[in-house]
Amino acid sequence: MSGQTHLPKLSIGSLGGTVSMQASANGCAVVPRLGCEELLANVPQLRELAQLEMATLGLLPSASLGFAALLDVLAWARVEVERGAQAVILTQGTDSLEETAYFLDLLWPFDAPIVMTGAMRAASQPGCDGPANLLAAVNVALAPGSRGRGVLVLMNDQVHSAARVRKTASLAMAAFESPGAGALGDVVEGVVVYRQPATRRQVLPLPQRTEHRVALLEACLDADTALLQAVATLGYEGLVIAGFGAGHVSGCWAQVLDMLVPALPVIVATRTGSGPTARATYGFAGAEIDLQGKGVHLAGQLCPRKCRILLWLLIGSGRQHLLQSLLPG
CATH class of the missing domain: 3.40.50.40 (Rossmann fold)
Structure with missing residues (x-):
């Protein structure tokens, strides 16, 4: 345990989505079931990389997330960084990942990054990609080159900017791209390789109204x-x-x-x-x-x-x- 105290601190929050899904009682359809601690239990090597604070923030398919819920997630993430987290990792469903990442990026005021990830295969399916994506997301969160980049999306060992990333395939494992720009970087054998330095970001103030459409x-x-x-x-x-x-x-x-x-x-x-x-x-x-x-x-x-x-x-x-x-x- 003494070695743990010298490790960097990361906060991980889970929102649900395919990465948290397992087969239901009839063994066919998958639904959100795994909380944050259960997700991390599938990647034991994470505890060798960082001190982890965990929170299950929701168990929703990402199409059911909303702006109000994202403002709550933002408030949680801000508190975690103010308490000493070097970075924040969020897991959620991929259907709205490109939108939630951009929403949070526009409001995120810290150099500490938020790294968002998910999965294209449910946790109970053979070859599920959630654990590998979570491990790579931790690599990205700990990389010095990730600071100052706002919210990043990690899928399939590629790092994307929140403003450019899109889900371009419904079921394929390589479902995320940044059309016209390409990924910001890659995770290669646990090392994050960025193709370009961080650029200056413009952060918006929190909305004072939320009822408008x-x-x-x-x-x-x-x-x-x-x-x-x-x-x-x-x-x-x-x-x-x-x-x-x-x-x-x-x-x-x-x-x-x-x-x-x-x-x-x-x-x-x-x-x-x-x-x-x-x-x-x-x-x-x-x-x-x-x-x-x-x-x-x-x-x-x-x-x-x-x-x-x-x-x-x-x-x-x-x-x-x-x-x-x-x-x-």
């Missing part, structure tokens, strides 16, 4: 405007559109946006999954030049789901006027 709609072929027209009347305070191609909508949608923009902030992103929105190429009605002229914000590299999170946090802190400056080109 931001809508997300997808542009698609021959879509009518009924839902688009209803956004403002239903009480939404912001709108994100996953647009065609380089950030385009139909001519009839553009007409509705002309009326919506004075009432609420609107972002148009690309639904393609990779690449930025354009700025000055297309001039038809509903293209980027037309939309910018109407006061629509173009998302640049930020995906539609993360645009919604950014806009929700800015509205909650009364800083929506900063939106354009925070959208990556």
Whole structure:
């Protein structure tokens, strides 16, 4: 035990998801069952690397997480770092991992990293990847090069930034990528190798309001405007559109946006999954030049789901006027 006192301190919180799932009584469907201590019991070598503080923060599939729960997780993580944790590790389901990581990253004020991980195979399935991902996440959390990088996502021995990572496959083991940018680094034989140094981060204040809502709609072929027209009347305070191609909508949608923009902030992103929105190429009605002229914000590299999170946090802190400056080109 005396050797333990010289090890760095890490705090690990589990939220549920596939990494915590086991087969139910009938032996088929998997559901969240394992708390944090049970997860760590499958990786005994972790205790040789760090002093571990453990907390089961939830047992939910990640599609059922919400902003309020994430603010509670953030508060827990802040306390852990203030009590001396060198880093925080969070395990959760992969379905919303790209969104929760970005939400927490926008609000995380410390140099100490948060490392998020999960699994594509349940704990009761052969070849489950949860233990390997958890061990690699600890390697990332302890690496000096991880400091100052905010929230990191570790999956399949690759380290991704919260702003760029996306789940790009539904069931494949290699389900996470950072389209257009690539992973920040890799874990090779327990050593974290980063491809570039940490860059300066901008941290947002905690939202003072949490009851507001931001809508997300997808542009698609021959879509009518009924839902688009209803956004403002239903009480939404912001709108994100996953647009065609380089950030385009139909001519009839553009007409509705002309009326919506004075009432609420609107972002148009690309639904393609990779690449930025354009700025000055297309001039038809509903293209980027037309939309910018109407006061629509173009998302640049930020995906539609993360645009919604950014806009929700800015509205909650009364800083929506900063939106354009925070959208990556």
